[in-house]
Amino acid sequence: MNTQALGVEHYLAGMRAALDDLPPSEVAEIMEDVSAHVAELSTELGENETLGQRLGPPEQYAQELRQAAGYPARTERLPVTTKKQLLGRPRVAAWGLAVATGVTLVAGTAALREPAILLLPGVLLVLSLALVHDRGPTQQEIMNLPETRRVQQWLTPEAGTPADRALTYLKSLQPAWWLVRAGLLGLGAVLLASRDILGFLVIAGIAVVSVFAGPRAKVDRRWLWFSLPASALAVGLLLQVIDTTADNLGYSSSRQTYQTPVMQGYENIYAYDENGKLLTNVLLYDQDGNPINAPQGRYAYACTGSDPQPMIPANRYPRPEIQYENGTCYTVAPSMTAPSSTESTPPSSSGSAPSSSVPPTSVSPSK
Amino acid sequence: MDTSQLLKGVLDLAVLAVLRKDDGYGYDVVRRLRAGGLNDVGDASVYGTLRRLYNAGMLTSYVVPSEEGPHRKYYSINETGRVRLAESRETWRSFASTLDGLLEEVAA
Numbered sequence: 001m002n003t004q005a006l007g008v009e010h011y012l013a014g015m016r017a018a019l020d021d022l023p024p025s026e027v028a029e030i031m032e033d034v035s036a037h038v039a040e041l042s043t044e045l046g047e048n049e050t051l052g053q054r055l056g057p058p059e060q061y062a063q064e065l066r067q068a069a070g071y072p073a074r075t076e077r078l079p080v081t082t083k084k085q086l087l088g089r090p091r092v093a094a095w096g097l098a099v100a101t102g103v104t105l106v107a108g109t110a111a112l113r114e115p116a117i118l119l120l121p122g123v124l125l126v127l128s129l130a131l132v133h134d135r136g137p138t139q140q141e142i143m144n145l146p147e148t149r150r151v152q153q154w155l156t157p158e159a160g161t162p163a164d165r166a167l168t169y170l171k172s173l174q175p176a177w178w179l180v181r182a183g184l185l186g187l188g189a190v191l192l193a194s195r196d197i198l199g200f201l202v203i204a205g206i207a208v209v210s211v212f213a214g215p216r217a218k219v220d221r222r223w224l225w226f227s228l229p230a231s232a233l234a235v236g237l238l239l240q241v242i243d244t245t246a247d248n249l250g251y252s253s254s255r256q257t258y259q260t261p262v263m264q265g266y267e268n269i270y271a272y273d274e275n276g277k278l279l280t281n282v283l284l285y286d287q288d289g290n291p292i293n294a295p296q297g298r299y300a301y302a303c304t305g306s307d308p309q310p311m312i313p314a315n316r317y318p319r320p321e322i323q324y325e326n327g328t329c330y331t332v333a334p335s336m337t338a339p340s341s342t343e344s345t346p347p348s349s350s351g352s353a354p355s356s357s358v359p360p361t362s363v364s365p366s367k
Numbered sequence: 368m369d370t371s372q373l374l375k376g377v378l379d380l381a382v383l384a385v386l387r388k389d390d391g392y393g394y395d396v397v398r399r400l401r402a403g404g405l406n407d408v409g410d411a412s413v414y415g416t417l418r419r420l421y422n423a424g425m426l427t428s429y430v431v432p433s434e435e436g437p438h439r440k441y442y443s444i445n446e447t448g449r450v451r452l453a454e455s456r457e458t459w460r461s462f463a464s465t466l467d468g469l470l471e472e473v474a475a
Contacts, residue, residue, distance in 0.1 A: 026418075026422075029418065029421075029440075030414070030418060032430075032437070032438070032440050033392075033393045033414050033417065033418070033440055034393075034414060035437045036392065036393065036394070036433070036436065036437045036438065036439050036440065037393050037394045037410065037414065039436040039437050040394050040436065041394070041410075043436075055410060055411070060411075061410070061411045062411070063411075064409055064411035064412055064415065065411040065412070065414050065415035065418075066415065067412075067415065068375075068378065068411065068412040068413070068414070068415025068416045068418075068419065069414075069415035069416070069418040069419045069422075070415075070419045071415075137430050137438070138430075138437065138438060218432065219430070219432040219438065220430075
């Protein structure tokens with residue numbers, strides 16, 4: 001099957017070369033007829049029969065067709081036309097479509113913030129389609145560009161290979177993708193609805209048309225100027241939604257780390273031995289022998305201020321807490337004042353040990 | 368005598384004739400011509416003729432998607448084509464009877 005397809009391609013390429021002095025739109029029309037003809041014939045060929053045997057060489061076929069169609073005899077292509085071919089309309093249009101699709105993908109990731117950005121690929125698409133709109137639904141000229149052929153070769157691996165099976169499978173998913181695409185576009189439109197009614201209408205319109213654009217593009221390649229960017233926009237919107245969601249998650253999780261008691265709640269330290277017994281009058285120093293002083297919150301102030309007690313070193317823990325009712329300093333067990341978060345539990349004992357060994361109501365004088 | 372030379376002059380007429388009843392794509396027209404007895408008709412000649420008649424405004428075309436392979440472009444005859452077909456038929460009939468007459472004389 002694949003060698004047959006190769007034979008067809010080869011034959012058609014020969015025909016195209018033999019007709020390339022004719023107006024491109026006419027060549028496109030001829031090739032539309034002929035490619036269907038050659039494809040159908042190739043299925044009727046015998047085991048060792050080639051298209052050339054059945055139809056004669058492509059040049060001869062082209063010559064006979066020219067005569068019957070009343071075209072002028074073959075003229076050599078002028079160098080000018082070669083130059084034109086280099087930047088001909090089909091090529092510009094094809095690259096316009098490719099670039100516009102890429103731009104749509106990028107723009108799609110920003111479309112919810114600034115829907116007007118979609119105007120850029122929109123204009124590109126209209127311009128590039130205008131270049132080739134009169135060249136028929138198969139856009140044979142674009143299909144004949146070397147770059148398009150290379151892409152096609154990649155997309156038609158040898159039959160039976162895993163790549164071929166994967167592609168066949170992906171192709172079978174296409175109608176599903178059309179629906180998913182419409183859904184994504186619809187979601188984008190809804191997300192825009194409250195802020196930008198025009199953007200909402202445009203994207204909603206694209207969503208609706210995209211449902212029909214998929215199958216239409218199978219028949220009329222000009223619909224690719226709608227279908228491809230619509231897919232890119234859908235993917236772009238999806239990326240943006242994922243990005244926004246991830247941002248929100250990241251933001252809230254980083255806020256959570258700010259809420260951990262490292263900075264704010266870290267005003268006192270309660271040390272326990274391995275049996276869960278609260279140690280009092282613990283002096284803490286770092287590796288350089290400097291006292292470790294927790295930020296002074298409501299603990300230390302109270303006892304160094306009005307109360308005429310001996311000065312308590314700032315690195316002695318637990319720090320006493322003032323009891324406002326009678327103005328005395330107490331060391332209060334953590335179950336009452338210290339947060340029960342994991343950071344404050346001793347590493348060797350279970351989490352519930354401190355609160356169970358020290359009754360919540362027990363209050364010991366700091367002196 | 369090589370019929371392919373004769374065919375060249377009347378292929379327009381033959382193609383218009385087979386399209387008169389039903390629309391057809393290129394290879395379909397080739398098959399119908401062959402089924403009608405024109406065994407020597409060349410594929411490329413038929414496709415060329417279709418293009419010429421189309422460019423002369425006697426045919427219209429439309430594309431029908433095909434499940435496998437490229438889409439098929441169907442041609443259908445329009446009013447201009449029908450008028451031309453009627454004219455050509457008259458021309459052909461008188462030409463053929465003239466030639467028949469000449470040939471009768473030779474045979475007699």
